[in-house]
Amino acid sequence: MSPKLTDDRKEQRNRQILEAAEQVFIRKGYSAASLKDIIEETGMSRGWIYLYYSTKEEIFEALLDHRDIEYEKDLERRLADSPTVWPVIRSLYEQQLDDLEQRGGGMMPAFYEYFLVGWRDPQRSELLQRRYDQGVSRFEELLRIGVEQDEFAPAMDTLDIAKLAASLQEGIVTHAITIGVEKTNARMQFDALLRYLYELLLGRPTL
Incomplete structure (x- = not known):
């Protein structure tokens, strides 16, 4: 035995x-x-x-669940090490850009393949929607912490900002994976996204 x-x-x-x-x-x-x-x-x-x-x-x-758990631990460490929220947000975007530049997006190509190709499958669609809600909620919580600490005075509802940031980020990442980091100039796009997001959070949108 x-x-x-x-x-x-x-x-x-x-x-x-x-x-x-x-x-x-x-x-x-x-x-x-x-x-x-x-x-x-x-x-x-x-x-x-x-x-x-x-x-x-x-x-x-x-594996997605496992990565979520690891992400939450990493986020907690970043917040504990930073007196303000904005450097944490910047570091998260910089990490994603690094993944695109150094590792071709890591798991992201497989993630998009799984969900976008299989989005008509009811179970996958439900899982994707649940993950979207969780991701937006997680990011909004970061924004709320910044608001509560008087770091941010957003020009829009924090949930709307979180959804907008998610859509812009996903667009950049999708194009960087499918067309290429250099051709799309993903670094410039991430920098522009961060500037726009920061202006929104300070209550002075530029668009």
């Missing part, structure tokens, strides 16, 4: 699967990646993988 895995060991194996899957999705995208690719990347047997996940789709969605 095989020895019983402890909870810590189970979590370690799960993390190993998700980290391997992330590398596969970054290299191959979502559609071209296979469960076999992920299994080979983990170095585990197929049987071990099936103890945790049955499909590539399950792994992908679990």
Whole structure:
């Protein structure tokens, strides 16, 4: 009889699967990646993988949840290290630009492939809408912290600003991935987005 895995060991194996899957999705995208690719990347047997996940789709969605948790931890660290909110917002955009320039967007191409190609699937559509709401809400909370600390005096409702920022950001990222970082001049666009966002937050929009 095989020895019983402890909870810590189970979590370690799960993390190993998700980290391997992330590398596969970054290299191959979502559609071209296979469960076999992920299994080979983990170095585990197929049987071990099936103890945790049955499909590539399950792994992908679990990876998104895992990345959300890591993002929340990272955001908490950034807020704890900064006396004001704006440097945190800048650093988040700079991190995304760095991912585009250095890693081709990291997981973002697979993310768009999964949701935009499969948006007609009701379950994926529901998940995408839920993730959109969570992302906008998370960013709005950052803005509210700045308002409460008298750092911002926004010209618009903070929820509307968060939605506007999300749409502009997604447009830049989508074009940078599909057309190219240099051709779209993604750095210039991120700089312009940050300037516009800052003006909105200070109550003096420039557009």
